[in-house]
Amino acid sequence: MYQYVNGLVIRDGTEGVPAAQVENLFKDAGWARDIPSWQKEKYTLIFQKSTWAFTVWDVDRMVEMVRVISDKIMAANIMDLVVLSEYKGRGIGRRLVELCVQKLPHGDWFAHTSAANFSFYEKCGFEVKDLNENGTCAYYGYIKAREEGHR
Incomplete structure (x- = not known):
């Protein structure tokens, strides 16, 4: 699946994601150092x-990504949500979270992140569960399900 948002392409899928593009995003975010080529x-x-995963492309350059681990029934964890510095503030990260939640709308979603990202996740409908340097943000799909009359 592809979506087009503000001149960028959002790709849905876990296959064919180039390692060099991911490494570039991780380095920009300060998550990776130089590692041996064999790793x-x-x-x-x-x-x-x-x-599940979504990647965002500006022509042939991956500029944002999110990946999810889930049982596909009750719970899901956002493992990595990263945006290239020069693309922050365009609303695409929020769109990626929305696309993730659509995969399991009545499930419980979690994102373990730093305090600097708490307000972002709150804007996405998550609650901040641990108020310290790092913490867990949670989106409870069962609450949404009740509101919509599904539970």
């Missing part, structure tokens, strides 16, 4: 082992 395949493998 770089992990950046592709993390997608292959994920339940």
